[in-house]
Amino acid sequence: MHDDDLIIRPARPEDEQQLADLNRAAWSWLSDVAPCPPEGTGMFDERHTPGQYLLALLGGRxxxxxxxxxxxxxxSNRHVRQIQGLAVDSDVRGRGVGRALVEAACDAARGEGARRITLRVLGHNAPARRLYARCGFREEGALPGEFLIEGQYVDDICMGRSLLG
Structure with missing residues (x-):
């Protein structure tokens, strides 16, 4: 992948089907705490609007x-933003798409006046934790055994980073 091949842009209502298909394809107990959404489930509703999502596109996909x-x-919490979802197509993992999306989210948050950005990641999701650490996030706390996933208790890790400087 060349950097100029990757386009990151805000989602639009007409992106919903591609976004929902990617969300289902990327679903895993490694990163998700709820069952895979069934076919036909959309991504957008009153709490999940297109403007909250940034998309990565390669070749229009x-x-x-x-x-x-x-x-x-x-x-009192207006200066903080939170990443509440990240997915990358398995065909392009390891090519910098996740990092580009995280950095774009940080840039967008900074552009909205945020001073800090946080996220929560499952303790057993080592690839995501490494990605976030490479993007400057630090572990700030943990909720031990917060989720029971496939018979195992999994920690919920809280991570954050400053958007200043």
Missing amino acids: VVGYVRQVPPTPLD
Whole structure:
């Protein structure tokens, strides 16, 4: 992949089907705490709007997304954004798409006036944790055994990074 081949742009309503297909294809207990959404399930609703998603496209095809939102509706928390979803097509993993999406989410959050960005990642998801660490996120806490996934208790890891400087 050449850097100029990858396009990252905000999602539009007409992207919903490609986004939903990618979300189902990328689903795994490694990264998800709920069962795989059934065929025909959309991505957008009143709480999940196109404007919250950035898409990665190669050759006009959606190959990744990141969702970045305010973590709460509170004024006292307005300076923080949270990544609440990241997926990359298995055909392009390891080619920098995830990192480009995370950095684009950080840039977008900074552009909205955020000073900090956070996320939660499952403790057993080593590839995602490495990606976030490479993007400057640090582990800030853990909720031990927060999820029971396939008979195993899995930690919920809280990570964050400053958007200043």
